[in-house]
Amino acid sequence: MKNTPLNEQHAHILADIEKLENRSQEMEPVSPQSKRLPHASPTYVSIWTHDDVLFIAELSGYDVHLQKIVLHGRNATDEIIHWLKQTTKERDLHIIAANLQDQQQFDELKSKLWLQEDIVPYENCSQEFISEHSLEMQVDDLTRGIAARFNEDHIVTIQLTPLNEVQVADLVTLEDYRQTVSAADFQRLVSLAQAFQGKKLVFLNATPQGGGVALMRHALLRLLSLLDVDAHWYVLKPDRDVFAITKAKFHNVLQNVASPDVRLTNHDKELYMHWIAENAALLRSVFQQSDVFVIDDPQPAGLIPYIKQANPQAKIIYRSHIQVAADLVTQEGTPQQVTWQFLWKFIQQVDYFVSHPIRQFVPANVPPEKVLYMPATTDPLDGLNKPLSEEQMQRYMDLFNALVVEDGQTPLDPERDYIIQVARFDPSKGIPAVLESYRKLRLILQDKGIVPPQLVITGNGSVDDPDGVPVYNQTRTILQSEPYREIAADVKVIRLPHRDQILNTLLRKSKVVLQLSIKEGFEVKVTEALMKGKPVIAYKTGGIPLQIHDGVNGYLVEVGNTTLVAEHLLRLFTDCELYQQMSQAAAALANKDYQTVANALCWLFLANQLCDGHSLAGNFQWVKALAQHE
Secondary structure, eight states: OTTSOHHHHHHHHHHHHHHHHTOOOOSOOSSOOOTTSOSSEEEEEEEEEETTEEEEEEEETTEEEEEEEEOTTOOHHHHHHHHHHHHHHHHTEEEEEEEEESOGGGHHHHHHHHHTTOOEEEEEEOTTHHHHSOHHHHHHHHHHHHHTTBOTTSOBOOEEOTTOBEEOOOOSOHHHHHTTSOHHHHHHHHHHHHHTTTOEEEEEESOSSSSHHHHHHHHHHHHHHHTTOEEEEEEOOOOHHHHHHIIIIIIHHHTTOSOTTOOOOHHHHHHHHHHHHHHHHHTHHHHHHOSEEEEESSTTGGGHHHHHHHOTTOEEEEEEOSOOOHHHHTSTTOHHHHHHHHHHHHHTTSSEEEEOSOGGGSOTTSOGGGEEEOOOOBOTTSTTTSOOOHHHHHHHHHHHHHHHHHTTOOOOOTTSOEEEEEOOSOGGGOHHHHHHHHHHHHHHHHHHTOOOOEEEEEEEOOTTOTTHHHHHHHHHHHHTSTTTGGGGGGEEEEEEOSOHHHHHHHHHHOSEEEEOOSSOSOOHHHHHHHHTTOOEEEESOTTGGGTOOBTTTEEEEOTTOHHHHHHHHHHHHHOHHHHHHHHHHHHHTOOGGGBHHHHHHHHHHHHHHHHTTOOOOOTTEEHHHHHHOO
16 A cells, blocks of 8 residues: 555544454453453553544554544644543553554653553554554554553563663653752753763663662663653672572672671572573674673672673773671671672672762772762662642552552551552561561550551562571461461561552652661662652661751651660651641652752763763762762
8 A cells, every 4th residue: 555645544443443443352352451450451452643644553452443533623632631631530541551653642642541540651662553454453563562561460571682772761852850959950961962972871670670770770771762862771680599699699798687697608608690691692793882880789799700701991980879887798607798808899890889878888998089979879760759630649549559468468558547668578668677667656545545557568579588488487377376466467578569549649648658677778668758748757878868868758766776766756746836847857858969850960970971981989988069060
C-alpha cells in the first residue's frame, strides 16, 4: 500500500476496522487478570492517529477492541485523555500502559499519561505503519506486545539487551524536569550536556531493580536521554553464589553488620574473579568504545583492571553507596580489612572515589585528592514521588491490602493512622528497633486510654540481596513471640512487588515515618518522606543527619534509644500543632540537591572534567558546589 493514493489507503484502513470491530477475538489473554489487582480490570492500549482519525486499540482480558474517533481538527491529546477518563470510569478499567505512535504531537501526551493518568507510556511504532501493514495484525502485535512487557501481576519486567544493558522507560519530558529545579541549575545542566556531546558515559552495577542505586540509575538515564547524552547502564550477569558473597562478605562486612566470624575466603575470591572474568568478556566491546565509566559499589569493582586493559585511555569513577566502617578496614586482622584489602587492589586504579558526604565512610588509604562527595538522590517524577490522585491512591491501598491478606495478615484499618518504615529487609535497617519502639508507644497510649496507630514495615527486594527473605522471616518470628504477640495484628510486614506507586501511596497516607537504620549510607526514603510532608524519626547514623533538622522536620535519636523514639512518636500523635509545624517544615526544607537534576549535573561535570584532561583535586569537596562555581 506504500504507493497507493491517500484516499484509497484510508478506505482500506476503515475496511480493516470494520472487520476488527465485528470480530470476536479468539486468542488467549497475554496478561491474565491477577487477583492482586482488586476491582478494576488491567488493560493495555495502543494509540495512533491517521488522516485526522484517532485510533485506540484496547486489550483487556481476552479481547482486543478498536475505537476510532474523527478529530475534526480537535486536539488529539485532549481527546485521548477524555476517552481514557470516560472509559476507565464507565467500564472500571485500570489502564496499565499505552503504546504511542512515534509522533511529535504525542510528547505532551506521554507526560500527561504518566503524571496525571498513572499510565506507563511507550513509543515504539512509526507513523507509517498503517499504510504498510494490515491494521488487524498491527493491533494485535502492538497492543499484546506492550502487555507482554508486564508480568502476571501487571508489573513491568525490566528489559535487558544481549549485553545486559538496561532499557530505561521514557516517562516524561525535559520540560517536566525543568519545573523541578531553579533556572540556574537547569541551565548549568543543559550546558554540561552540550559539552559532553561526542563522548560516551557508562554505569556498571549489580542489579537493574531493587534498592536505591537501581532507582537512581533509572531516573538518571531517563534524564540524560532527554538531554541527548550518550549514556548507558549495564548490569552484571546474576549469580546466586556470587551474590551471597558480595552481600554477606562485601556489603555486610564493610558496614560492620555481619557476624564477626564472617570472612572473605580464598575460595570466595576465586568464585568472584571467575564471575568477573565472564562479565568482562561479555562487556569487552563496551569497554573499548566508551570514555567514562562509573563503578557502583563493590560488586563490579573487579572489572576495573579489565576496563583499563581494553581501553587504557578510559576514565573511571568508583561510587561508594554504603556506610563503610572506615575505622575497621585499616585494622590488621579484621574481617573489614580482609575484604577491603581485596577490593582496594581494584579500586585504587580509579580516577575519582565518590562517597556519600560523610568523612568516616572513606577508608584512610584512599588518597584525599581522589575523594569527592555526592548525596544519594531520588526522582520527583518517578512512581515513588509523583503526585497521585485520591482515586489512584485508593487503588494502590486496595492492592496493598490485598497483598497483606494474601500473606495471611489482616488489612490496614482505614479509620486509624499508621506509622511506617520503608526499607529493604536487611540487617542494617534496624527493624527490631522499629518493633520495640512501637511496642513502647503502645504501652504509653494504653495507659492514657488513647487508640493506638498501626505500624507498616515494608520494602522491595533485590536480586543481589539474599538477606531479604531471612530478615523478613525473622521479623515475623519476633511478632509471634512475647511481648509482641498481643500487638502483632496491628503490624503489617510485607515484602512488596516492584510497583513504586504502592510505596508512594503508603508514604503519603502515613502519619509519621521511621528510619531506624543502625548503619546507613544516605537512605533516600528519608528524602522521599520529607518531600511528602511527613515528619521522620531516625537514628543518628550515616547520611541521615544531613537530611533531618532535629526538632524541626523530624527527630534524630542515638542508635538503640527506642524509648526516646516512642516519646517522639507520642508527641507527634498527641500534639496537633507540633505535627502541623513539622509536616510543613518537612516539605519546605526538602533539599533539591537530593533530586535527579542535581545528580545528573554532578555526573556530567565530573565526566567533562575527566574527558577534558582537567586535574580536579577532590579533598572531600561536594561535586555540586564545584560544578556551580567552575
